[in-house]
Amino acid sequence: MADFSFHHGGVSVPSLDEAITWYGDVLGFELEKRFYIEAARSHTAMVRKGPLRFELFEVEGAACLPEDRRHPPRDLQTHGNKHVAFQVDDLESFLTEMEQKGADVAFVVREAFGNGCFIRDCAGNLIEFVEEANP
Structure with a gap:
């Protein structure tokens, strides 16, 4: 059996900046990096708290x-x-x-x-x- 471990969870949000602030202020996550995913048209951030990571997606035109x-x-x-x-x-x-x-x-x-x-x-x-x- 292949060995693996948990890396991150992810959520789509209407405002990336608001989500980065919320995850920081409420849960203590810190911004690890920001990037753009062209194929998904997503402004994206990875936030981290110790070994825990959360990926936040602000996708253009998302419902x-x-x-x-x-x-x-x-x-x-x-x-x-x-x-x-x-x-x-x-x-x-x-x-x-x-x-x-x-x-x-x-x-x-x-x-x-x-x-x-x-x-x-x-x-x-x-x-x-x-x-x-x-x-």
Whole structure:
């Protein structure tokens, strides 16, 4: 079996500059590089936080995110990629920080199997944060 590891997730956004700022201010990502993808007509940026990378695409003439893709349970009713998820040590303190930063908290889960939440980025894309249950 070929060996591989996770490199990055990616989202399309209406404003690359706004997204770079949002991912920096809210989640602490730093701009790694900016470039243009001619075939996709996309102004693109790679942002990074430690080993985590996120690719942001501002594509000329792109459609807005459909409303159903902005709510986790409804989003699952459409096939395709859903979201990326990051682990946090303490969901409650993470949620407090997100509220202080004005993040759009879309959905919170508190279950026996673990706690988590989804926030929406500045374009409405869902990002999950999970706190794993103690064994």
